[in-house]
Amino acid sequence: MITFLVSIAILIIGYFTYGKFVEKVFGVKEERLTPAYTKADxxxxxxxxxxxxSLIQLLNIAGVGPIFGPIMGALYGPVAFIWIVVGCIFAGAVHDYxxxxxxxxNRGAHLPELAGKFLGKAFKHVVNAFAILLLILVGTVFVTAPAALIADLTxxxxxxxxxxxxIxxxxxxxxxxxxDKIIGRLYPIFGxxxxxxxxxxxxALVVQGAPIPEISLENMHPGGLAIFPLLFLTISCGALSGFHATQSPIISRTTQKEKQxxxxxxxxxxxxxIIAMIWAAAGMAMFSGQELNDILGPGGPGPGxxxxxxxxxxxxxIGGTLAILGVIVLPITSGDTAFxxxxxxxxxxxxVKQKKILSRLWIAAPLFVISVALTxxxxxxxxxxxxxxxxxxxxIALWVGAMYLAxxxxxxxxAVVPAVFITMVTFTYILNAEIGFRLPILYSYIGGALITMVIIVTYFVAVRRRLEASEAGIRPIHVDDDFEKTA
Structure with missing residues (x-):
């Protein structure tokens, strides 16, 4: 219980300390007009x-990820608490900000456009395809998950x-x-x-004195699955999630001032x-590792x-039903903004300008057709x-942020430190995973480390060349819009 309460306290303190530091590093400009005004449509x-x-952003990013992910991450034991706290403060919140x-x-630009601007034009096309794939997967997952929960109540x-x-x-x-017609009106209620x-x-966990385990680095997974890299992919929302990079630009187009x-x-x-901490703690306190593994494993009823x-x-x-409704709200209010x-x-x-509804329709319709098939x-x-x-x-989003600041x-x-860490995680995973190259874990660690080192060197070389080109007047650096407008 002490670990649980201290972890939540550290998260709150992190907002007022490291969050303030990140804001200072970025350098907000109160007088600068935001895209909500310069591109109002x-x-x-x-x-x-x-x-x-704020409520829309929370509901956009908090799908079933900060609930299902931490519940599955609870299989590893209280080491999951460490990743949620450290990842959230120093990686996830930095990533989102x-x-x-x-x-x-940059006029409310989404990640593909930003990747093209800061990492190279080729990245715009790659990230564009990658982002669309991710969003369709998110939209699909966030249809089936809440539907299953609703089915239990109907x-x-x-x-x-x-x-x-x-749905x-x-x-x-x-x-x-x-x-502002549906999302802007319903989300405060959902929030x-x-x-x-x-x-x-x-x-309830605190009042009832639930047996939440204290901090430990021990791997308690009943199946013996490795903490690295699996834990850091299992718990993404709630610690660090690339999905958020697709959602933040939605609110960047409605934000009134940079200070906000x-x-x-x-x-x-x-x-x-904090939500992720609550559900990870609940999973550990109310189920043994084997019980949780049976529920989450093949043939089990799943995290729902x-x-x-x-x-x-x-x-x-009654209270439990209301809580379940709150959980149902999460994926639904992330699925809609994913699409x-x-x-x-x-x-x-x-x-393609989106002023006319027909322009929106012909782009959106194929997305829903694909998603229906994926269900x-x-x-x-x-x-x-x-x-x-x-x-x-x-x-990708963290490397974009690193390049912007550099x-x-x-x-x-x-941004560089969390970018290096998650680069190692993702490449190690895809080299080892059944959905990837299926290499032995040792070879995957070595391969992941080598790829990560190549990316680090490439990044620093690119930074040096662009700064030198700018100083020589060959290629001026424009990290922000060329036409900055002030109030």
């Missing part, structure tokens, strides 16, 4: 208040097919309509439900970390069953592909 670029933007703020400085005659269809109808509406459910479960960025981007990631059992055990039938983000990325890539694939398989694509996107001769180490 009444659809995606719409100025909204900080409180509303930089992607959001760099997007604000009469038997309400089939999964009906529930999935209703898709909502997704289509949220993807197509202006951001309140989310926070009540998370705090309810967390409070720390609360919206860094702060909401810290809050997601853990959510249901924990909620009802902690809060009773919305995919539409915006494709529109930017093809340079027929096993959830666990989808999750493995999502986890790898997710952390690979985080790797070209301004600012402290780029705040």
């Amino acid at each position: 009444g659809v995606d670029y719409v100025p909204m208040k900080t409180s509303k933007n 930089l992607t959001g703020m760099i997007s604000i400085r 009469p038997a005659w309400v089939s999964m097919g009906v529930i999935v269809t209703l 898709f109808i909502y997704y289509i509406a949220a993807t197509m309509l202006p951001v 309140a439900l989310l926070l009540i459910s998370a705090l309810g479960v967390g409070g 960025g720390r609360k919206i981007f860094y702060g909401m990631m810290i809050l997601e970390g 069953a853990v959510v249901s059992q924990v909620s009802i055990a902690a809060l009773g039938a 919305r983000s995919a539409r915006m990325i494709i529109a930017d890539y093809l340079n 027929q694939i096993d959830f666990n398989l989808l999750w493995r592909y999502f986890s790898w694509a997710n952390q690979s996107t985080a790797m 070209l301004q001769r600012k402290n780029h180490w705040i």
Whole structure:
């Protein structure tokens, strides 16, 4: 219990200390007009208040990831707490803040455009395809997961097919309509439900004196799976998630002032970390490692069953049902913005204005067709592909942030260090995984380390060349919009 409470305290302190430091390194400009005003279109670029933007950002990034991921990560034992705290403060929140703020400085650009600008034109095309793949996987996962939870609460005659269809109808509406029509109006209500459910479960763990284990580096996974790299892909949302790099630009287009960025981007990631801590603790306290492994393993009911059992055990039938509804809200409010983000990325890539609804429709329709087909694939398989694509996107986003800071001769180490770590994680995983090259783990460690070293050297060489070219007047550096406007 002490480890649990101290971890949450450290996350909160991290927002007020390291978050402030990251903001200072970036250097906000109060007088600079944001894209919400300079590109206002009444659809995606719409100025909204900080409180509303914060709740939307939280719901955008907090799908089932900070619940299902930590529940699965609980199999490794309290070492998961360390990754959530350290990862959230020094990697995830930095990742979210930089992607959001760099997007604000570049007309609300999404990650593919930013990757092309800072890492090279070829990256724009690669990251564009990668981001669309990730978003479709996210949208699909966040249809099937909440549908399964809803099915447990509804009469038997309400089939999964009906529930999935209703969720898709909502997704289509949220993807197509202006951001302030559905998302801007419903998310504050959903946000309140989310926070009540998370705090309810967390409070019950404390009041009931749940046997939450104390800090340990021991690997307690019943199947003996390696902590590195698997834990760092299993728990992504809540610690570090590339999916967030696709969501922050949505809010960069509705943020009123740069000063609001720390609360919206860094702060909401810290809050997601607290949610992840609560569910990781619940998984460890209410189930033995073997029990949890049986539930999460092949043939088991999956993490949704853990959510249901924990909620009802902690809060009773009525309170537990409300908590489950809060969990259902999470994936639905990330799935809709996943498809919305995919539409915006494709529109930017093809340079298609989104003022007219027909322009939005012909881009969005194929995304939903593909997603419907993917719902027929096993959830666990989808999750493995999502986890790898997710952390690979985080790797790219952190290198973009590092390059942005380096070209301004600012402290780029705040992004370089987590970028190096997650680069090693993602390449080690894909070399070893069944969905990858299936190399022995030792060879995967060696291969991951060698690839990571090549990327580090490439990065520093690129930084030096671009700075030298700028000083020689050959290639001026423009990290922000060329037409900075001030209020």
